Amino acid sequence: MPALDLDKIKKDVVDSQIWRSVFRGGLWKDTPRDRAAHIIGNVWLHLHPVKVRPRALRWSYSWGMGGLSFALYLLLTLTGVALMFYYRPTIGLAYRDIKDLEFAVTLGQFLRNMHRWAAQAMVVAVIAHMVRVFLTGAYKKPREFNWGVGVLLLTLTLFLSFTGYLLPWDQLAIWAVTVGTNMAGATPFLGNEGPFGGLLGMRINNDVRFTLLGGTMVGENTLLRFYVLHCVAVPLLVGILLILHFWRVRKDSFSAAPCQAGEEKVDVWPHLVKREYVAAAACTIVMLFWSILQNAPLEVIANPNVTTNPSKAPWYFVGLQELLVYFDPWIAGVLMPGLIIMGLMAIPYIDTNPKGIGFYAWKERPFANAQFILGVIMWFVLIAIGYYFRGPNYAWYWPWESWFDIKPAPPPTWSVFGPKPDAILPLLLGVPVVGAAFAAAMLLPKLIQRELGGKMLMGGFLGLVAAGAAAGMLAHKIAAAQGAFLLFFLGLSFYFGFVLPQRHIRALDWPRYLVTMFLVVSTISVPLKMCARLTFNIKYLLTIPSISMNI
Amino acid sequence: MGYRKLFYASNALLLAGFAWAFLKDHNAEWKPYQSNFNRMTAGELDKRAAAEPDPQKAAALRVQAADWRRRPLEIKQIIVGGLDRYDRCITCHAGMDEYSNPTLKTPFAENPYKGHPKIDEALAKAHPFTKFGCTVCHQGQGLATTAEAAHGWVKHWERPMLKGTHIQASCVKCHGDFETLRGAEAAALGKKVFERQGCQGCHAINGVGGAVSVDLGDIADKPLERIAGYNFKRVRIDGKELPEESWNIQNWILGHLTNDPAEVTPNDPMARYNAEPIAPSAMPDFRQEISRREADAVTAYLSGLTKEELIPSRWYVPGPRPREPRFADAAAHGRYVFRKYGCQGCHGLDAKVGRRRFNALGPGQNKLADGATEEALMAEMEKGLEPTLPDVVGTYTHEELVKKIENGVPLAAMDLFHPKGPVPAMYMPPWKDKISKAELDDLSTWLLSIAKKDDSGF
Amino acid sequence: METMSEPINPVSAAAPAPALKPAAPAAAMTRGDFLWAGWSMLAAFFAASAAAGARFLFPNVIYEPSQKFNAGPAAGYDLGVSTKWLNEQRVWIVRTPSGFYALWARCTHLGCTPNWWGDQNRFKCPCHGSNYTMEGDVIAGPAPKPLWRAKVDLAPTGDLIVDKSQLECIPGKRELPPYFVAHAA
CATH class of the missing domain: 4.10.280 (MYOD Basic-Helix-Loop-Helix Domain, subunit B)
Known part of the structure; x- marks a missing residue:
């Protein structure tokens, strides 16, 4: 028997017309030219450059989160398409089909778990990717536009997750979506419950919420709409934006870090490709084992007349739900998310600091990093409060408290400025006072054109607050916990709202300065309002009911 | 070269993880049950073949046995078209699969292999399993293929399998004439006890009856979410606390008859959690008058009161029109009227002694001052009783009494023993539109006939 | 080693x-x-x-009616072709002096449902004119095969159990159990 010449067979196969017509480049010779040819000749790989700077390959630099987000997107597409074979989006069938997946379809439960958990992991990955890009200054010129695309992709990721949340048609689904979509009804001008909505003739059956739901309540049309959005419309949009995003990343070079003298680039194949593969595989493995060990939740079939207690949004929106405790729906549900998205997109255009591109620049960008991290931490603190500290009737339960313990009813709230009898001070005084305070907070840091000593300033302010709190305590007007709260929240606001801007951005040009300060003051007024509610039961600082202006 | 090793390791883990996922899915809980059943049935056939003297018959039995051994394992289900039910119970309970085992009898004694026990010929003929499925009568989760989930002993499934006599609730669901049915004796007894104790005086059923408490016409559909979880912590059945998977409407009903309802639903009489004090459940404690067996019967009856949309009218058998019995004299009829409308629910069987009520000032109770202590308040509340009618009706004329029953005693007209006492106090609803004039007259006649005579010369 | x-x-x-x-x-x-x-x-x-x-992609449960059905007590059938189950199950129950068989009412040509013409003692297909005898054999028209017979069983309760998932049409085989139940008239 003649010896099998494997090498010859391999060469014949690779040189055959069929093979050559599919794969370009011929037999793998592992030369630099060959590696480049593989990248260029392959439609999937040519989103990569041929060579990449070694600094961009470091895990500690990139965290691999962008790639993982995409890997999870692919995993979600695969599992999602599989699930579509057994799912029918109608009220009579949806819940039963999910039960069928759980009990009767081969690997049905596993695929559903995988889809559920991968969706949540993708939200985390996309947020982490954004944090990394911010911290390494990778949104700065010329990448401003791609950062904006990224913000849109983050929004769409959340929207995808949200639309998918309804599809099992259980109590968890219907109530999360009911609360979420009711916020749309509070949109100014376009929602029937929003400010000025009545002015434009908005009713429950012709406003923006009605359009989204296809009805006045979450029902048959909503399920079909969310199904189409979830399976077709949004993934398509995400795909288009992804192409744009990747293409820009490739065109603007893979790392934002400026070229150093004598830095030699390395081949993308295999150095980047193997890292991508290992990361994607590791992520898939985690999803695999997670899905084997933990089942996706499925509650009682949806009942539009019975609300579960407590009823919570998907975890990534629980922060918003928590904000709804303190603010009116149109502020917490429409204005704030809008401001967050617009503010994020505005960042590259208002941050003119040319330093700190391509590395973790704590020293070079103290202001930007501090404000951004404050925002991210606030978001996750809100999520943690909503998720772990809220029990039946959305009352405050510590994690170690049983939900079967009954909590006393919350004390009555009061307002500072506004019409009687809820408010203690008149509206006419409130508007100028609050307006002036806001203007002062916006303008003061720039008006003082000399750098003040930060430590002295901070110490002085805290001392003042402490003295005030002590006086209040001595007069038995406030309790010790309230004093501590005041000290913490006022100190935090003073530091981020005055000390930091005064030190770092007083030289910024007026338009950019004003936009920046508007975002900063808006951000810090959120914990201030929370402090006011949690410690002093203040419902509104200023309430003008006639135009639904309550803050 | 670290990445090469990572490449191997990750591929190995991918393969292993996937294999695990597939095996976990493949080794479904129901499979051993079905394969055991097939194997055991084949074994029985082989045994019969060995004992069979006729070689031809023995060979036929062996062929059958081989056929059972070869049967593929599959999820079997009964589709109950008109009721939108899909019951997979026969996947494990293979002996009850009417398609492959029309007699429904198996030689095995243990579950899930045994045949349908105590099967009543007439019952089974009237409800062929292939047409009615299993969950229409038994409840549980027909779609499930794991034991816990299928029997409904899991969270988020609110209709677990009905246990013991509670299954007769399913007769009540469709048969308006269930009281005459053989096999629905417990449910019939439940209805009798319900009416004997005067439950309908406070709990209307589909609008028929008093309006003091909730209408029980769809009590079986009450979502668990509407029964606050912490209340279930107080429900004791046979002296035992209930595990969370037994929190269901059957135990909620039963719990009201095997506990003092005021302990099951204590509410907030001291205003600890609310601005206003809220009285405990005013439902009387029936434990002295209702046995455990009767409590189960009442549960079976009430658990069948559903407005389940799944039951179309063509499945529903209407009951007979109620017939009014005839009586010799007005007083006898009056006594019947007293029972018919459930007056005994508050005023006691045959109006002998009034039952408990909260915060309405009655005989033997003191009006308390504003600053009364918690203990004093509780002690006073405990003493509260509905009027014992023979003691009080004597001061009324016939017309006054009729008027009083017609209009009831509204909350506002009641004397509270303490301004900050718990609300709502028990009150008497107006019966004007519910009891006919002729009935009222006779009721009044009977009440006046049992009134204690005043010897003071009135 | x-x-x-x-x-x-x-x-x-x-x-x-x-x-x-x-x-x-x-x-x-x-x-x-x-x-x-x-x-x-x-x-x-x-x-x-x-x-x-x-x-x-192979479903483990299907929402189709069971292929098996209970055709009621055998004693309830007269000699000849019964159309009792035609609308519900698309099956004719045929009783002969020696027993029962069940014909699947599906023309073997292109799947239409033939009609039973009792006066002519034959099944006629409305689509392309195939004619079958009571045994299911083709006597006219384009049909390539005799009508299919379904598996039929006599349960201990005396009921006929028809299973349409097992079919046979070859003469010689179709006259034997399980496609035929011996039952003296």
């Missing part, structure tokens, strides 16, 4: 036939084997996923 304890050339023990391939450097061989293992595990993973995907 004494070579295992031999410290000089441990790799050669792992190579399958070192004598045949003396030129191949031992270390490169193992690395190659290893690489091969890595790729084949990946290939196995994809193959397993594809196989599971294919299996996934």
Whole structure:
């Protein structure tokens, strides 16, 4: 028997017309030219450059989160398409089909778990990717536009997750979506419950919420709409934006870090490709084992007349739900998310600091990093409060408290400025006072054109607050916990709202300065309002009911 | 070269993880049950073949046995078209699969292999399993293929399998004439006890009856979410606390008859959690008058009161029109009227002694001052009783009494023993539109006939 | 396996036939084997996923009526063709002096439902004019095969159980159980 010449067979196969017509480049010779040819000749790989700077390959630099987000997107597409074979989006069938997946379809439960958990992991990955890009200054010129695309992709990721949340048609689904979509009804001008909505003739059956739901309540049309959005419309949009995003990343070079003298680039194949593969595989493995060990939740079939207690949004929106405790729906549900998205997109255009591109620049960008991290931490603190500290009737339960313990009813709230009898001070005084305070907070840091000593300033302010709190305590007007709260929240606001801007951005040009300060003051007024509610039961600082202006 | 090793390791883990996922899915809980059943049935056939003297018959039995051994394992289900039910119970309970085992009898004694026990010929003929499925009568989760989930002993499934006599609730669901049915004796007894104790005086059923408490016409559909979880912590059945998977409407009903309802639903009489004090459940404690067996019967009856949309009218058998019995004299009829409308629910069987009520000032109770202590308040509340009618009706004329029953005693007209006492106090609803004039007259006649005579010369 | 304890050339023990391939450097061989293992595990993973995907597409439960049905007591049928189950189950129950068989009412030409013409003692298909005898044999028209007979059983309760998932039309086989139930009239 003649010896099998494997090498010859391999060469014949690779040189055959069929093979050559599919794969370009011929037999793998592992030369630099060959590696480049593989990248260029392959439609999937040519989103990569041929060579990449070694600094961009470091895990500690990139965290691999962008790639993982995409890997999870692919995993979600695969599992999602599989699930579509057994799912029918109608009220009579949806819940039963999910039960069928759980009990009767081969690997049905596993695929559903995988889809559920991968969706949540993708939200985390996309947020982490954004944090990394911010911290390494990778949104700065010329990448401003791609950062904006990224913000849109983050929004769409959340929207995808949200639309998918309804599809099992259980109590968890219907109530999360009911609360979420009711916020749309509070949109100014376009929602029937929003400010000025009545002015434009908005009713429950012709406003923006009605359009989204296809009805006045979450029902048959909503399920079909969310199904189409979830399976077709949004993934398509995400795909288009992804192409744009990747293409820009490739065109603007893979790392934002400026070229150093004598830095030699390395081949993308295999150095980047193997890292991508290992990361994607590791992520898939985690999803695999997670899905084997933990089942996706499925509650009682949806009942539009019975609300579960407590009823919570998907975890990534629980922060918003928590904000709804303190603010009116149109502020917490429409204005704030809008401001967050617009503010994020505005960042590259208002941050003119040319330093700190391509590395973790704590020293070079103290202001930007501090404000951004404050925002991210606030978001996750809100999520943690909503998720772990809220029990039946959305009352405050510590994690170690049983939900079967009954909590006393919350004390009555009061307002500072506004019409009687809820408010203690008149509206006419409130508007100028609050307006002036806001203007002062916006303008003061720039008006003082000399750098003040930060430590002295901070110490002085805290001392003042402490003295005030002590006086209040001595007069038995406030309790010790309230004093501590005041000290913490006022100190935090003073530091981020005055000390930091005064030190770092007083030289910024007026338009950019004003936009920046508007975002900063808006951000810090959120914990201030929370402090006011949690410690002093203040419902509104200023309430003008006639135009639904309550803050 | 670290990445090469990572490449191997990750591929190995991918393969292993996937294999695990597939095996976990493949080794479904129901499979051993079905394969055991097939194997055991084949074994029985082989045994019969060995004992069979006729070689031809023995060979036929062996062929059958081989056929059972070869049967593929599959999820079997009964589709109950008109009721939108899909019951997979026969996947494990293979002996009850009417398609492959029309007699429904198996030689095995243990579950899930045994045949349908105590099967009543007439019952089974009237409800062929292939047409009615299993969950229409038994409840549980027909779609499930794991034991816990299928029997409904899991969270988020609110209709677990009905246990013991509670299954007769399913007769009540469709048969308006269930009281005459053989096999629905417990449910019939439940209805009798319900009416004997005067439950309908406070709990209307589909609008028929008093309006003091909730209408029980769809009590079986009450979502668990509407029964606050912490209340279930107080429900004791046979002296035992209930595990969370037994929190269901059957135990909620039963719990009201095997506990003092005021302990099951204590509410907030001291205003600890609310601005206003809220009285405990005013439902009387029936434990002295209702046995455990009767409590189960009442549960079976009430658990069948559903407005389940799944039951179309063509499945529903209407009951007979109620017939009014005839009586010799007005007083006898009056006594019947007293029972018919459930007056005994508050005023006691045959109006002998009034039952408990909260915060309405009655005989033997003191009006308390504003600053009364918690203990004093509780002690006073405990003493509260509905009027014992023979003691009080004597001061009324016939017309006054009729008027009083017609209009009831509204909350506002009641004397509270303490301004900050718990609300709502028990009150008497107006019966004007519910009891006919002729009935009222006779009721009044009977009440006046049992009134204690005043010897003071009135 | 004494070579295992031999410290000089441990790799050669792992190579399958070192004598045949003396030129191949031992270390490169193992690395190659290893690489091969890595790729084949990946290939196995994809193959397993594809196989599971294919299996996934076979539903374990279907929302179709059961192919088996209870046609009621055998004693309730008269001699001849009964159209009692035609609308509900698309089956004719035929009783002969010696027993029962069940014909599936599906023309073997292109699947229309023939009609039973009792006066002419034949089934006639409205689509292309195929004619069948009471036994199901073709006597006219384009039909290539006799009508299918379904499996039929006599339950201990005396009921006929018809199973349409098992069919037979070959003369000689179709007259035997399980496609025929002996039952003297």
